[in-house]
Amino acid sequence: MNARDVFKPFLMRIEQVTEEAPDVRTLRLVFQNEDEGRGFIFRTGQFGEYSVFGEGECTFCIASSPTRQGYIECTFRKAGRVTSALAALETNEIVGFRGPYGNVFPIDQWQGKNLLFIAGGIALPPMRSVIWNVLDLRDRYRDVTIVYGARTVADLVYKRELQEWAGRDDVKLVTTVDPGGETPDWQGEIGFVPAVLDKLAPASHDTVAVVCGPPVMIKFTFPVLARLGFAPGDIYTTLENRMKCGVGKCGRCNTGKYFVCKDGPVFTFAQLQEMPQEY
């Protein structure tokens, strides 16, 4: 009975709120109880259950890098009951957090390789964690390429960080918006992510690809990567199945024999190929 109840959330104080895009926000959370915070360790790729008391819980990846200690961040779009309630909170208000849950991006295995990050829309957050993690350990990796697309310019999240990455000479950043989503002063690409990727044609040799995006983007990106010569085992993604418990019990994220919350959320394309298309 000494073990912490799996459903009991940590109380987190909102330290900072950042407006990323219309209805998209990033919250920076710190542990209300500093002792709990000191014992808290997570790795990139993991997620948590965030809650507004009285409204419920919802699942997001931890969008900050484990290398940046003392806080965690999550980025979400205001859509349902809980995210709407989260979006209504202000600095210093308290939210619940359970986690970290799930597996991780095996960034240790990626040492010495080129890294290609491909993200769409609101799926940049999981990628942001791993990108910062890699950039904070920059000398362990070779080329870092980021391809990021959103529906419109306004929908691009982490605009400040995109600028920062664009300004670095050790990162190649390609941003794109869907046709019609551009503004007059838009400097980036125009087109859907898979098409832009196809045009960019990054080398696949000794390269790991990480793809995060809506199901439809993932569906169309995998064939492009395959054509470019990426092996299914070298393509990583994170699944965003609906979850409630986060610990393999509630049954919601069960996809084939996998429980996305326990066995994922990080999967290789090789694993996905063996899974029923229920994600």
Added chain:
Amino acid sequence: MESEKRSIGREALAELISQWRSAGKRVLAPKRSGDKVDFAWVASLEEISLDHVQTVQSPKAALFPRVEELFSFRSADGRVEVRERDLGALPETVVFGLRPCDAAAFTALKAIFNWDSPDSLFSARLARTTLVAVACSSADEYCFCTSVGGGPGAIAGSDILLTDLGDGDFLAEIVSEKGRLMLQGAEALFRPGAGREKERCLARVEKAFDLEKVDPGLARRFDDDAFWAGQSLRCLGCGACAYVCPTCACFDIQDEGGITGKRLRCWDSCGFGLFTLHTSGHNPRPLQSQRWRQRLMHKFSYMPERQGVLGCVGCGRCSRACPVDMNILEHIRAIAEARP
């Protein structure tokens, strides 16, 4: 597992139950109401039905209630206070009159709830719950416990198994330590049971399919969309099967209240179309046939592989409860018998 056998008369059994009640234990047992028999909180043996085949619902609610409070909270003036449940205050419970299949189902529930990270509320309820099963003297066409490793007189999972010997006596097999502790102080109510034979009093449940063939059959059929669509065409997508099932453990977590409130855990079902629906509108399992397949795969394939336990005990409740006669036995048999 070697069990200790005793015998007990009906009156003594009634006395035993009233002793439990006097000791502050809750007794959950089958009770008849109209043409249905279902588990209910009872005060005495008189209220308990012993002559039915099967209850509508399983007794899983004893450990996994329809709605339970995970914790309560109070948030005001910028502060949040989480009040954990006092697990020590959970009531002592006897589940009486559950069937051997139900007792076996608790094993599956344990596997789910304590998979890697223990579920403290479930475990606390479990620790305070004793299972006094009653063997089956009758069965119906929906029963298939023998096909999934159980039997009408199987003792696995029970703390105590009673068998109505037909002569006014029950054979009591004390299966577990918890069962033995349960009877401490009530020894006088029992007589020795050695030599009493229960087999002749048990229902006959013929083996309906070869379990070994089910998982391969499912694997073979997995991508046969027409097959699943055919099986599930009349399925209406309600949650009756899951809610009466003794091993279905899918749940939802919901908050209620405003400034003060509770976080609740409540039953859910993979058969509901909205179970997997994303906020974006994307649904990984949009079709009823996929959800039906998921139900069978989960019980007969995923659970054995991941949790090492079969997710079906052959109680037949889902088939009986189904408004449109989705008979799981019939469907599983079709899968097991399908030619490679």
Added chain:
Amino acid sequence: MARIGVFICHCGENISATVDVMKVAAEAAKIPGVAHSVEYKYMCSDPGQQLVKNAIREKGLTGVVVAACSPRMHEPTFRRACAEAGLNPFLCEMANIREHCSWVHEKGDATTDKAIDIVRTLVAKVKKNKALQPIKVPVTKVAMVIGGGIAGIQASLDIANAGHQVILVEKEPSIGGHMSQLSETFPTLDCSQCILTPRMVEVAQHLNITLFSYAELESLDGFIGNFKARIRKKARSLDEKLCTGCGLCTQKCPSRRIPSEFDAGLGLRPAIYVPFPQAVPNKPVIDREHCTYYRTGKCRLCEKVCPTQAIRFDQQDEIVEADVGAVVLATGFDIKHGDFFPEYGYGKYRDVIDGLQFERLASASGPTLGEIRRPSDGRVPETVVFVACAGSRDPAKGIEYCSKICCMYTAKHAMLYKHKVHHGKPYVFYMDIRAGGKMYEEFVRRAMEEDGVQYVRGRVSRIFERGGKLVVKGVDTLLAARPLEIEADLVVLATAGIAQPGAEELAQKLHVSYDAHKFYAEAHPKLRPVETNTAGIFLAGACQAPKDIPESVAQASGAAAKVAALFSQSELVREPLIAVVDRQAPPVYSSCVGCFLCQSACPYQAIEKEEIRGRDGQLLKTVAKVNPGLCQGCGTCVAFCRTKSIDIQGFSHEQVHAEVLALLNRGERDA
């Protein structure tokens, strides 16, 4: 991130005398999401409003609650103030702690607590408010007037004179309506045609008016400002452009014994005819039902005599389409005919006639050239009985209402008769005399006192023929219910005014509502008497209910003023407090299941069907859609929707739900 400002007004002492405003401000400050809470003596004063504006700017408020008087009083004031400070005005709500609290309760804790409850409720609401933008609907500045009677004529002229285009649609070959059939008009007894025909000519000559006579509305789609009308121009069998209206054809036409509609069946006309000499347009039509050529294939005499070769026997109906921004319905009324009064022998005895027929008898242009003569034998009647309320105010006959004009025209008829037949004996059977109107009572009194018309209060029970006379049996209720028998030469029934026969069909085409008698329903019986429930469609004249000429004209001018007001802007700007139907991204598109219960519940026909189609054009679903031009924001549809797919801006599900919960959670606050 809610940052709500709460502004509590003392209203001098109107609020602070019974409500502890300091405590309200202090408690409001504790409500989650409230970033600013102040009280002030007069919040509606300039410095008070400045407080609100400054706080919006300085504290970055996302919502404002002004706890003061009724929103019916100062909501516009504070919403404007918010807008001036850059906050969307719909993010401001008023907590009514004056009319609903300080003024109606005694000083004390309970009153202060209630004020706090009200503030908390409105804070909860405003947190769920959304920034809304006014709705703008483009307006086509062309009006369509349906019906060319006096109401339609007046409306057309008024709109046209305001500088807007008018399309006037008249189903008969000429405009003029019932008024053109009348002899003299009460209470002045001036000649009807003398005052009407100049107006008719003005219509014909007005540059802003396009007249479609002998035409009917085929269909109307669209909504306020943006209707699409299809008008069926019935075939006149004539090229109107060539026809000069010389009248040769009508003189030569061999089929001449057709009852004249204009003369209410008392006169005759040829098959090619102009309804009456002053008709506008003065162009004949061929009545194909009676025309020899159409019946037998031979004749074509009119074609032969026509100097301009204007006759077109093969002419087809023509459909004209027009974009219009507003519609005025002025289709007028009809009167009860036929076998409705078997007990009065109407339709059986030729000398039992209705009021309109009497008008034609009395009219100088009528079949008798103004002489009162019996239809049966042409004799001048010595005794005439006028029966008022023939059908009206008779629930047993299904007409409960008063036809309103009969009292006056019956008095007029009796007078006209007396003026023309000095020795004649006019009797009037009546139930009550309703002579409300300028100079009306005086007029009736003149009939009684100066012209010696015998008024008998009572109902006529039967009329039958006896020895060449019409025996009128009735009861004089003023004389101790004495039974009465009058031997008359002519009986004139003031038959009930009823809706036009096609009224219902037309209403359905226009989606306007109508009452049980098929009269068109006004949007509000008192405050919106010239509007229908369908925005952009207005009413004029007797199509709404029986009316006399001055009333019809007044309403027509009222309708015209409404149209002119609508046309005064190129865009119609409305408050966005309207219903909206859920729309979301594919694959769901909308949570609406398209049961359209909302559609039948909507009093404004604002709910349309929208077909959602996939990229391949395949129909995915049909869902409800609210026309923002028509919706008035009542929210009746909202409460019907089972899937909660329709919501009303300003009183949304989230807003009202939050209010209910907030209002009742005082217990938690105290706990």
Added chain:
Amino acid sequence: MPDFEPKIVAFVCNWCTYAGADLTGTSRMKYSPQVAIIRFPCTGRIDFMLLLKAFASGADGIIVSGCHPNDCHYSSGNFHARRRWIVFRGLLDFLGIDVRRVQFSWVSAAEGAKWAQLVNETAEHIRGLGPFTGYQRLRGLGVE
């Protein structure tokens, strides 16, 4: 129950009853402070679920009031509401829920005095009925 002060929620339409209640105020007529008003555009807008939510949240009584028949600002919203209430009321009664807890009325913008009287009488009536424990006790039942 001498100390019991009922909690009463009034769901009213904007055009008649809200304005009527304003008139009560401008006429300085006094009534029981236990009633608070929630404003709706029309009685037709009032979802029956809101009444249930009010009871579940602790209301002891409810007033629903709008324009008199034929006076609806939107011509027929109150007629639709009336049908809804006929059915809803019948159902509640059938379920054993005391419909005396819900007072329906028509109060026009001119009936400031009627509003005061309605509120006072309803408050008195609900005071007599006591707290709505029959409904409020449901909260929390069925949660283990």
Added chain:
Amino acid sequence: MSALQEKARELLASAAVQVVIGYGRGSGGAARAVFIREATKAGDLVFDGTCLQNLAVYLMKPEVRKLGKAALVVRPATLRTILQLAAENQIAENSLLALVPSAEEIVLLATFAAIEAHVAALDSDLSTAEKAELQRFTALGLDERRRFWEEQFSRCLKCYACRAACPLCYCTRCTVECNQPQWIPVPAHDLGNLEWNVMRAMHLAGRCVNCGDCSRACPVGIPLYLLNQKLVSDVFTGFNSRSGISARSDNALSTFKPNDPEDFIR
């Protein structure tokens, strides 16, 4: 081969329909819905006293719709459901055939007008027994009724079998699934169960055709039919309106009469 089987065979063989939705033999002597798609399988059809399900529920199921034009074996309530669904814009004219089984001859109804005519000849009122039961229940005291329903609803699992079995519960988003705001608590506790059942009854008011499938579907045996019959009765006595008798009628609750009763309104 029975007349029904013969008719089904003929319809399938002539491709007049792609599927016949009817009753077949199920577990334990019960009947179950079958979807006959080949003429040779028409022999699986049965029709007898065990065939109770309102098969119109399948007209709303996307998977069944995909099968093509259907002939539906109907009971009287099924026909009324079809008309009600038509009135609610859910099924189109000529999208189905209704097969009315009878001893002598199978009546085939191809148009809504034909169904309307058929329904007009039926008694759509509650049965005498149903009325008597309602009467009996209404005569109970207020507290007795409350206790009865509290006990019944306390057993509700919120498995939504009632909703799934109901052909008029075709909404793709049920009120219970709306959570902004959360109209109805998701958990099956007593308050949530009461609100759920009140909501469902209200949403069926003026629409329910009293087929009884919700009660039959309820695994724990809650007599939901009582609620529906109460409302059927109230809607008829109050507004002289019946559901499912016309393919074009307006719902009783989305229409009104100026003189509707209002003795309860002050």
